[in-house]
Structure formats: C-alpha cells, structure tokens
Amino acid sequence: MSGTSPGLTPPADAKQPARHADAPAPGELLGAHYDQCFGCGGDQPHGLHLAARAGEGVSITAEFTVRPEHQGAPGLAHGGVLATALDETLGSLNWLLRTIAVTGRLETDFVRPVPVGTTLHLAAEVTAVAGRKIYSTATGRIGAPDGPVAVRADALFIEVKVDHFIDHGREEEIRAAMEDPDQIRRARAFEVNP
Ligand SMILES: CCCCCCCCCCCCCC(=O)SCCNC(=O)CCNC(=O)[C@H](O)C(C)(C)COP(=O)(O)OP(=O)(O)OC[C@H]1O[C@@H](n2cnc3c(N)ncnc32)[C@H](O)[C@@H]1OP(=O)(O)O
Numbered sequence: 001m002s003g004t005s006p007g008l009t010p011p012a013d014a015k016q017p018a019r020h021a022d023a024p025a026p027g028e029l030l031g032a033h034y035d036q037c038f039g040c041g042g043d044q045p046h047g048l049h050l051a052a053r054a055g056e057g058v059s060i061t062a063e064f065t066v067r068p069e070h071q072g073a074p075g076l077a078h079g080g081v082l083a084t085a086l087d088e089t090l091g092s093l094n095w096l097l098r099t100i101a102v103t104g105r106l107e108t109d110f111v112r113p114v115p116v117g118t119t120l121h122l123a124a125e126v127t128a129v130a131g132r133k134i135y136s137t138a139t140g141r142i143g144a145p146d147g148p149v150a151v152r153a154d155a156l157f158i159e160v161k162v163d164h165f166i167d168h169g170r171e172e173e174i175r176a177a178m179e180d181p182d183q184i185r186r187a188r189a190f191e192v193n194p
Pocket residue numbers: 007008030031032033039040052087088091092093094095101102103104105131132133156158160188191
C-alpha cells in the first residue's frame with residue numbers, strides 16, 4: 001500500500017505534467033547532475049552511481065547495482081540506500097520538467113529484501129503538478145525491468161529558487177560548482193534551466 005498519506009494526494013485542480021521542449025530525448029542517458037552527488041555522482045566513491053535515462057512523457061528509468069558498502073543486514077541492501085535510489089530517480093524527473101525542486105515528502109514501501117550484487121531497475125513518472133508541488137511515483141524491480149518489485153515510493157517535490165542551494169549549502173562546494181566551466185553541468189548541479 002503506498003501513496004495513502006494526504007500530503008501525497010494531488011488536489012482536484014492539479015494538472016498533467018508537461019515535458020519541457022528541451023528535455024533529453026527518450027532513451028538518452030542523463031548523466032550525473034553533480035559529480036559529488038551521493039545518488040549519481042561519478043566522483044563520489046561511496047555513492048550509488050545511479051544511471052538515469054529519459055523515458056517517454058515525464059518518465060525516467062534508472063539502474064543501480066547494490067555493492068557491499070550498501071549493506072544493512074549481512075548481504076542485503078540497507079533500506080536507507082534503497083530510499084536514496086528512489087529519491088534520486090524521482091529527483092531526476094524534474095530535469096525533464098526543467099524545474100528546480102527538492103524532496104518534501106518520500107513515502108517508501110519495502111516489499112522484498114535486495115541482496116548485494118543485485119541490479120535494481122527503477123522506473124519513475126510525474127503524475128501531477130499543482131503550483132510548486134510535483135507529485136511522482138517510482139518502483140524498483142530486482143534483476144530486470146520486469147523483475148519482481150522490491151521497493152515502491154510516492155513523492156512530493158517542491159519547486160524552489162536557485163537561492164535555496166546558495167542560502168543553505170556550504171560555501172566551498174557552492175563556489176566550486178559555480179566555477180565549473182561546463183555550463184550544462186553547472187546548471188544541473190543546481191537544477192537550473194541553462
Ligand atoms: C540526473 C538528472 C537530472 C537532474 C536531476 C537531478 C536530481 C537531483 C536529485 C537530488 C537528490 C534527490 C532530491 C533530494 O534529495 S533534495 C534534498 C532533500 N530535501 C530537502 O533538503 C528539502 C528540505 N525542505 C525544505 O527546504 C522546505 O521544507 C521546502 C523547500 C520543501 C518547502 O518549504 P517552502 O517554505 O519553500 O514551502 P512551504 O512550506 O510553503 O510549502 C509549499 C507547499 O508544499 C507543501 N509541503 C511542503 N512540504 C511538504 C511535505 N513534507 N509534505 C506535504 N506537503 C508539503 C506545503 O503544505 C505547501 O502546500 P500549499 O499550502 O501551497 O498547498
């Protein structure tokens with residue numbers, strides 16, 4: 001059972017999500033939005049190295065392979081790591097909307113244990129948008145896109161201004177990201193429309 005909390009139910013006047021005209025084409029890998037991101041960053045040795053790909057409409061698929069450093073119980077993925085994989089996949093959807101947004105609420109069902117070595121196949125879509133509120137849902141399946149469901153989540157992302165990161169982030173990382181000469185990477189670190 002998921003998506004039952006009132007905070008995750010779109011209001012009656014919510015709209016269908018609109019894919020941005022400049023969104024990556026279906027099938028295109030998004031790449032890391034920030035190289036130090038725990039979810040997707042390639043330079044983050046402790047991270048998940050999750051790889052997300054644009055789907056049709058406002059949808060994403062992603063893969064993440066559970067490594068020994070992701071364990072909670074012996075040989076099994078930690079639930080918080082699985083929630084991170086869901087959060088990262090859901091967060092990637094906002095790039096297709098070209099909206100800067102952060103997770104306000106993430107409600108997760110853990111349906112099956114996920115052993116180390118498993119590749120989790122994630123699929124997520126935005127279901128509705130109401131003002132600054134973006135409603136989305138995701139599943140993670142074991143071993144294949146049509147494998148057994150291991151985790152599910154429903155989420156509410158809240159649109160923010162870029163100032164959110166400037167005001168709250170640590171200065172040294174903000175400055176380093178701002179100075180990245182790659183305009184797209186710099187923009188995506190803060191989820192800004194380049
Ligand atoms: C890789 C692909 C491409 C790029 C993708 C990169 C992916 C990046 C992935 C990154 C990693 C993954 C992502 C991450 O990990 S993002 C990091 C984790 N999240 C955060 O750090 C967010 C911390 N929270 C805040 O900063 C504030 O609370 C926010 C900004 C969220 C809202 O404070 P703000 O003062 O601005 O707004 P408001 O309080 O007036 O609320 C506005 C509306 O929202 C409703 N509301 C608010 N909260 C909740 C709630 N919990 N349940 C239900 N509803 C909630 C609220 O009732 C109101 O509704 P209404 O009265 O208007 O109807």
